[in-house]
Amino acid sequence: MLVKDLISHIQEIAPLNYAEDFDNVGLLVGDKNTKVTGVLVTLDTLETVVDEAITNNCNFILSFHPIIFKGLKSITGKNYVERTVLKAIKNNIAIYAIHTALDNHIDGVNAMICNQLNLKNQRILIPQKQTIKKLTTYAPKTEAEALRNALFKAGAGQIGNYTNCSFNTDGLGSFNPNPKANPSIGTKGETHFEAETQINVTFAKHLESKIVQTLFKNHSYEEVAYEITTLENTNQNIGMGMIAELEQPQSETEFLIYLKDKMNVSHIRHSNFTNKIIKKVAVLGGSGSFAINAAKAAGADVFVTSDLKYHDFFQAENSILLADIGHYESEQFTKNGLVAILTKKIPNFAFILSNTNTNPVKYF
The missing domain is CATH 3.40.1390.30 (NIF3 (NGG1p interacting factor 3)-like)
Structure with missing residues (x-):
C-alpha cells in the first residue's frame, strides 16, 4: 500500500472537507508515492514519537494533532516542531494529521x-452548517432510472437512516444543436423536444467530485444540464x-x-x-x-x-x-478508537498504537 492509498482510506473515514477552517490537517510531511511499511497512531507527533516509529519500522505516523499548525519560515531545529519535522524527513517518515476532521465525525x-x-x-x-448539497439534473425519461441508480451507488440520496432518496418530475426538454455539436439525440440546426425526467438528489459535500463524475459518465447527452446548490438543512451526523x-x-x-x-x-x-x-x-x-x-x-x-x-x-x-x-485527558482515548476504526476498515493491515505519553501538563 502506498501513502496515497492509505490516505484515501483515512479520508473515507474522516473527510478533510469537514475539518474546521482554522485547522491544518492532511499529509503534513512525506511523499504520497512511498510504500507504507507500518503505521503508528498517536495523539501528538513529537521527536520521541518519531523515534518510536523508527523502532517499530513505521514510516507513516497518523497523528490526531498537527505538529505543523502555524507556518514555518525555516526548518533549522531551533524548536520542538522543527526538530520533529527534521527527524521525520531524515528518516523518510510521513506525518498525517486528522484533528478536527475526526472531531466532527459522528463516531469520532x-x-x-x-x-x-x-x-x-x-x-x-x-x-x-452547509454540509449538504443538492444535485438537479435532467435526463431522457428512458434513461432516468439507470442514471438515478448510478448516482445512488456513488453516495447520493442518503438522508439520515434512508437511502435511494430522490424527487423526480417528468416534463418536456428542448434543445437545438449548433453545427459544432455532436448530439446523441436530435439533429444539428433543428430544435428537438425530448421527454425528460428532472432528478433531484442530495449528497454530502465531500462527495461532490464523485457525484459529478458519475453524472457525466452515465449521462448520454454531450452537454449535461445540471445544477448544484448548497443547502441550509442541518446535518445531524457532522x-x-x-x-x-x-x-x-x-x-x-x-x-x-x-x-x-x-x-x-x-x-x-x-x-x-x-x-x-x-x-x-x-x-x-x-x-x-x-x-x-x-x-x-x-x-x-x-x-x-x-x-x-x-x-x-x-x-x-x-x-x-x-x-x-x-x-490531553479529554482526548486520551482517541488514538485507541482510531486504531479500532482503521482496523475494521483495513483488516489486513497492522496499525500500531503509540505507547508514548505526550501529555505536556504535569500535576504536583
Missing part, C-alpha cells in the same frame, strides 16, 4: 468520550461535541467521582454546584469554551470539556455544571 472524538462514560442517546451538539444521557441520574458529586474514574483523571476543575441532578451530559474533547452556550441551550446538566479560562466558569450562571478534565 466525542463519541469516544460518550462511550467511555457509557452514555446513551448520543447526538451531535453543534451540527456543522459537527462539534455531543450530548447524551446517563443510564441512571447522579448527583453532581457522584458524577464527578464517576467522571474521574471513567476518564482516568486525577483532577477536575469545575464551576459552582447547581444542586441539580445530572442526567443530560454534553461533551467536547479539547478546548471547548466556545460550546458552553450550546450545551446550556441543549439542556445539558453538565458540560465536560477542557481548557476553560477563569472567566469561562462564570458562564455557568448556576444553570449548568462545567467540568474541565484537561486537554
Whole structure:
C-alpha cells in the first residue's frame, strides 16, 4: 500500500472537507508515492514519537494533532516542531494529521468520550452548517432510472437512516444543436423536444467530485444540464461535541467521582454546584469554551470539556455544571478508537498504537 492509498482510506473515514477552517490537517510531511511499511497512531507527533516509529519500522505516523499548525519560515531545529519535522524527513517518515476532521465525525472524538462514560442517546451538539448539497439534473425519461441508480451507488440520496432518496418530475426538454455539436439525440440546426425526467438528489459535500463524475459518465447527452446548490438543512451526523444521557441520574458529586474514574483523571476543575441532578451530559474533547452556550441551550446538566479560562466558569450562571478534565485527558482515548476504526476498515493491515505519553501538563 502506498501513502496515497492509505490516505484515501483515512479520508473515507474522516473527510478533510469537514475539518474546521482554522485547522491544518492532511499529509503534513512525506511523499504520497512511498510504500507504507507500518503505521503508528498517536495523539501528538513529537521527536520521541518519531523515534518510536523508527523502532517499530513505521514510516507513516497518523497523528490526531498537527505538529505543523502555524507556518514555518525555516526548518533549522531551533524548536520542538522543527526538530520533529527534521527527524521525520531524515528518516523518510510521513506525518498525517486528522484533528478536527475526526472531531466532527459522528463516531469520532466525542463519541469516544460518550462511550467511555457509557452514555446513551448520543447526538451531535453543534451540527456543522452547509454540509449538504443538492444535485438537479435532467435526463431522457428512458434513461432516468439507470442514471438515478448510478448516482445512488456513488453516495447520493442518503438522508439520515434512508437511502435511494430522490424527487423526480417528468416534463418536456428542448434543445437545438449548433453545427459544432455532436448530439446523441436530435439533429444539428433543428430544435428537438425530448421527454425528460428532472432528478433531484442530495449528497454530502465531500462527495461532490464523485457525484459529478458519475453524472457525466452515465449521462448520454454531450452537454449535461445540471445544477448544484448548497443547502441550509442541518446535518445531524457532522459537527462539534455531543450530548447524551446517563443510564441512571447522579448527583453532581457522584458524577464527578464517576467522571474521574471513567476518564482516568486525577483532577477536575469545575464551576459552582447547581444542586441539580445530572442526567443530560454534553461533551467536547479539547478546548471547548466556545460550546458552553450550546450545551446550556441543549439542556445539558453538565458540560465536560477542557481548557476553560477563569472567566469561562462564570458562564455557568448556576444553570449548568462545567467540568474541565484537561486537554490531553479529554482526548486520551482517541488514538485507541482510531486504531479500532482503521482496523475494521483495513483488516489486513497492522496499525500500531503509540505507547508514548505526550501529555505536556504535569500535576504536583
